[in-house]
Amino acid sequence: MPRKKRAVRLTSGLRRVQTQARSLLARLRKEIRSREAQLKRLRQQEAGLGRFAGRVSLRRRAVGRRGARRRGRRINWGSVLARLPKEFSASHVRSVPGIKSKRPSEIFAAITRWIDAGSVKRKARGAYEKA
Numbered sequence: 001m002p003r004k005k006r007a008v009r010l011t012s013g014l015r016r017v018q019t020q021a022r023s024l025l026a027r028l029r030k031e032i033r034s035r036e037a038q039l040k041r042l043r044q045q046e047a048g049l050g051r052f053a054g055r056v057s058l059r060r061r062a063v064g065r066r067g068a069r070r071r072g073r074r075i076n077w078g079s080v081l082a083r084l085p086k087e088f089s090a091s092h093v094r095s096v097p098g099i100k101s102k103r104p105s106e107i108f109a110a111i112t113r114w115i116d117a118g119s120v121k122r123k124a125r126g127a128y129e130k131a
Contacts, residue, residue: 093111
């Protein structure tokens, strides 16, 4: 018989700890919600004051930096080819607006695609001619 009483005591002790943990968890969730609401209000105030001062908000600036890391938008390489002279090199491609921030590997990949498509012929090393 003493074993049953002890098992009941352990179970009730475990239940008490679980109950305390649940109440603590509920309080933490409530605190997190209130702080998130406060942070949202502060961000709205920052955005309003930034607009008033004529500045871009921190969020927009951060998004702009991420976009810069990706090196800009998609390029229509067909229109780039149309802007090039009859004979050109990779440096001519880089001089087209919007291409300056592209990596050399992207530029040479485009030239290779043009060659494979028959739009461009390779004259010499680094020199190309429109077909």
